[in-house]
Amino acid sequence: MFRRKREAGDFGAEIEAHIELEVERLREQGLGEEEARTAARRAFGNVTRAQENFYESGRWSWWDQFWQDIRYGVRMLRKAPGFTAVAVLTIALGIGATTAIFSLVDATLLHPLPYPNPEQLVSVQQDLPDVGAVDAGMSEPEWQDFARSGIFEYVSPIGGGDVNLTGWSQPARVRFYNIAPNYFALVGVKPQLGHSFNPEDHTPGFTLEVLLSDGLWKRDFGSDPGILGKSVRLDNDLYRVIGVMPPGYQDPGRTADERHIEMWLASGFAGAPAPVPQRDLRIFPEVIARIKSGLTVAQAQSRVDALVAALQKQFPVEYPSQNSRKVRLVPLKETIVGNARQTLILLLGAVGLVLLIGCVNVANLQLARASARGREMAIRQALGAPRSRLIRQLLTESLLLAFLGGIAGLAILLVAKPFLLRMVPQSLPQLNAVAINWTVLLFALVSSLVAGAIFGLAPALHAGKLDLTTALKEGTRGTSDSGEQARTRRVLVVTEFALSLVLMIAAGLLLRSFADLLNVRPGFNPQKVMALRMWLPVPNDPETDIYRRVEQEAPFLREIVRRGLTAPGVQEIALSDMAGVPLAHARTDLNPYALTLEGSATPSNQAPLVYASRVTPGYFHLLGITLLRGRFFGAADDEKASAVAVINEAFARTYLPDGDALGKHFKLNRVRGGSTNATWITVVGVVADARTESLADAGMPQIYLSLYQRTAKDLTILLRGQLDAAATPVAMREQVQTVNPELPVFGARMLNDAMSASLSERRFSMEIVALFGVTALLLAMLGIYGVISYIVNARTREIGIRLALGAQSRNILRMVLREGMTLAIAGAAVGLACALVVSHLMAGLLYGVRPTDPVTFAGVALLLIGVALLACYFPARRAIQVDPLTALRHD
């Protein structure tokens, strides 16, 4: 579209042709060659003017002038390599960083989930408002209600777990998803090899077929193309491999673990090993669905509401009140990226501020340069360039600069990409690979141009306001400090300070939150503790399970404890289920129970949900959990003794507030799976609260049960002592396998590491914002340094006169510093006001500090002013070293 429709040369040729034709005609009339030519030209009139008319009539003069400006701009930038380098680098860093964060945002927030028609995918979440349970899972009959409702194409429960993979290579522990056979039809992904489960299969119990992930197939099966139809042994049962999922396939899970599943087992759920279906036995922790095409989420939701209301009338016992059940359809993407959104938006905001500060800096540099170019501008204007033309020229130069900066920024980004990607914590959902795609490129281009417009505007407008006479006169004297320009530069520096302060305060608040979390007393001691996982197989036929009953499992566990203590370096050992491992378990590892207190009349289906972990007697001492009242478990609390529990203070406070909790009785009914014929449990001890769920969560009610009285398959071995990261797991595995050679021992992890991993997302956002904050501080420092130097230079003559007239150098120093401090303090004041707004917006990311934390606010403001003082000191020193004589001759 920017091509001229008709070249000027073509037009010229036409005129040439015209004149030739006219000459010919005149000669036919009898004129001589020369005479005819003159006459023809005379008749034509002014050829040049005709050509100019033609040129200007085209809209293309704009484009030509633009090119002219670009060419001129390139020459100008080349002439000032120092300025160009600094400006391009500043913009490059700003654009590079902004684009980097944006590519993260693009991959997580802006892209739809990488499945076909992702807008139809929802998570079906059930709340039980009467008992205060949110997202409480779903029972088999409830799942069937939705599957048959006609609202959804497919509905599939998702359960997760680990399974022992044996009979192939080394015994291994493999993460699997237990799903309905329609799961892959629901998600819409086909295997790369073989086929998926038959979505219409409704056989109760496990279908003895398995799908493998690409990673597992390559790692443990050597990419065997003939794998299909072969059998693998999972927890002692044989499964036939029917397919291999494509590389890069990820499940729509909430955590990194849930997204990197290695095996999929389908189940009809209604039969063994799943328990007999019951409406209030909510065995599915999670259910996802694909809405029928043509229905929106809102329409589907209103149909679900109607269905739930109808079911409530049909089953008054299971759903005693209107409020007993609420089902929400949450877009699947929301469940995956919901938590990351706030962090990402914070980062994008922070990096945007850095870019803005960079722009202000370049604007400042350009203003300084503009005053040097004042004479050039004045001459152009004197030669007849209209103001609009000058403004356009300067803006073009700025855009050119921004464009170069943007290109350089992208180049930096491409080089640094592998390094940057490693910094991104696993917990950030990256279902779509972070990539420099067209959206990201467009973003980089647009942000460069916007940046160019921002930092180009002030200098350009100044050029437009140039007063010809004074500029030319000043120009001859070599200085050109118009008062207005100095004012603009001061405003820019104040802006820069304000922006930096906002960023630094955000960083400061995050830093304090993080420090508070690190210094929080977790209520347990993670030092020198190692957790090792060990999983007892769950065969599909319970009769073949050698650890089925507690009488079978407890002796085995006692043997493990006894043998474990003989391993080198081990001073203490305890066993627990996954829920008992502090900070290292997934949501699906938790076992919610319905709590029935003795003497309470609450019907079982309205009972509050509580979490329990099963532990051996050594657990509390090993983890350093403090006993407040009563006693810990002892060796006597075994399978033959009556059931006992230890509770934490939060539990006692919440559920047993009256009198001493010791000796009270309660029943626990499993909400998901397991038997429901619960026995009374007696409270024998109260321990202090430990932050085993999340460091940020102080008092979660918690029950500890004796592992010798309740079976658990998801076992963890906890060790304390002088442990070796490599040798201890091997020694432990040997000990376990002498008892049962089929059991894998895996997933060794120091609790310290688990603890810092639990903070990885916070650490990531804190580090990035802090990095940006420091960058902003440096830029602000450069900015104020530049302005004060400039002011000192411009006033050299004045300072010289003052010194000559006897002013003390102390006074001069004070004068210059006061100038700088005024700017810094004004900037800090504006920044504090803005920071108050911003810090409230990020309240959700803070821990332990209020968004108005006075220490952070005051500290950062003082730091910034201190830095400003330092930055002003050097130009001020130059000012007092001015030699009055040179200064007076300066101009």
Place this chain on the structure above:
Amino acid sequence: MSTRESRERLELLQGTLDLLILRTLIFGSQHGQGIARAIQQTSAEELLVEHGALYPALQRLEERAWISAKWGTSSNNRKARFYALTPAGRKQLARETTKWNRLTAAIGRVLEAEEG
């Protein structure tokens, strides 16, 4: 030659050149010099067409798609850019002619009334 120069010609009214060009092209495609010549001849040498002014007008008409242009060879075997009337140009000519006739008639009436 000298007689032609001495005789004072009529300057074209603003905006009438377009109309004359369109009218001239109704007899077939023609190059710029030919158009200028034709106007001069058909007006019995009364109208003065400054050749230089002709081309911006042609440019304008071409941009509005009333005429189209392509390079060709003139009767005496010279390269020249030939202009032709487009269907849109034909309609425009009809419109402009009607307007012009109404205008001249109206002006004529006014002038006559004043005389009488």
